[in-house]
Amino acid sequence: MTSQKRNIILLAVVAVVVIAGIVLVLLLNNGNDNGNSVTTGINVEDQGGSDSANGAKDEGAKDEGASNSSGNNAGNNNNQSSSNNNAKSDDVKEEEKKEEPAPAQQQEPEKKDEPAPAQQEPEKKDEPAPQAPAASVQIDSLLPNPSFEDPSNLIWVSRGGPKVEITSEEAHSGSYSLKTSGRTKTWEGPIVHVTDILEKGKTYYVSIYLKYNGPSDAQTFNLQFETDSAAGVQYPTVKSQEVKRGEWTLIEGEYTIPEDLTRYSIYVEVPWKADDQITESDIVDFYIDDIVVKLVN
Ligand SMILES: [Ca+2]
Numbered sequence: 001m002t003s004q005k006r007n008i009i010l011l012a013v014v015a016v017v018v019i020a021g022i023v024l025v026l027l028l029n030n031g032n033d034n035g036n037s038v039t040t041g042i043n044v045e046d047q048g049g050s051d052s053a054n055g056a057k058d059e060g061a062k063d064e065g066a067s068n069s070s071g072n073n074a075g076n077n078n079n080q081s082s083s084n085n086n087a088k089s090d091d092v093k094e095e096e097k098k099e100e101p102a103p104a105q106q107q108e109p110e111k112k113d114e115p116a117p118a119q120q121e122p123e124k125k126d127e128p129a130p131q132a133p134a135a136s137v138q139i140d141s142l143l144p145n146p147s148f149e150d151p152s153n154l155i156w157v158s159r160g161g162p163k164v165e166i167t168s169e170e171a172h173s174g175s176y177s178l179k180t181s182g183r184t185k186t187w188e189g190p191i192v193h194v195t196d197i198l199e200k201g202k203t204y205y206v207s208i209y210l211k212y213n214g215p216s217d218a219q220t221f222n223l224q225f226e227t228d229s230a231a232g233v234q235y236p237t238v239k240s241q242e243v244k245r246g247e248w249t250l251i252e253g254e255y256t257i258p259e260d261l262t263r264y265s266i267y268v269e270v271p272w273k274a275d276d277q278i279t280e281s282d283i284v285d286f287y288i289d290d291i292v293v294k295l296v297n
Contacts, residue, residue, distance in 0.1 A: 160188030
C-alpha cells in the first residue's frame, strides 16, 4: 500500500511539473511572438537591402535567411523568431569575424613590409660605404686612389706573377687595401708606374702602410723605385723596414728622381734571395694601404 501511494504521488507530481512546463513554454512563445514582430520586420528589411553595399554582410543573412524562409512558410513562429535571432546574432558575429581577419590581413603585409626596410638599410649602408670612407679618408697624395677606397680605380699592377687586387679583407684606413698574393720570388709584388705623375729632378716623400699575417713573427719589406735610363734598369731602395706580423707598419722615405731617367715606378718587395734560399715568409701575401707621395722640393 505504501509503495503504491508513493508511486501515485510521484506520478502526480511529475504530471503537474510537465503541465506547468508546457504552460510556461506556451506563455513564453506568445511573449516572443509579440516582441519579435518588429525584429522580424527589421530582419526582412536587412535581407531585402542585401543588394546594396553590404555584400559580405548579406551573404550571411541570406544563408541564415534560407532556413528562416522555410520556417516562415511553415508558420512556425517559434523557429522563425529563434532563427531570426540566430541570424541577427550570426550577422553580428560574422561582422565581427570579418572585421577580425581584416586587420589580421593588414598586419601580415606590414610584417612583410618590415623585412623590406630592414633589407634596405644594409643596402643603404652598402651604398655609402665605398663613398663614406673615400670622403672620410683624406690622404694627401699625388697618387690617385691612395687608400684604395675606389675599388674600380686600380692603377697598381703585378710585378712578376703575383695577383694584385683591391680587397676589403684588410684596411689601414677606410674599407679597402691592396692585396698581393701568390708570390713565388722575393722581388715579386705590386708596382705603380709614376713616370707621368712625378717630375724628374724633384725630391719626393713616399710612404706606405704594410701588413701581413704570417707565417713568421717578422719579415723585412723594401719600398723601392725601379728606374730605366740609358745606363739600364736600376732598383734604388727608398726604405727597408722590418714589419711584425699582423701590425700595420709605416714604411717611409725620400727619393730624388734623376734627370736622365726615361721611366720610373714605385714598388714593394722582400729583400732579394736566390730561389733555393727562399723561405715561406719571403713569399708571404701582404697588404698595403694609404700610399702617400708628396713633393719635398
Ligand atoms: Ca684604405
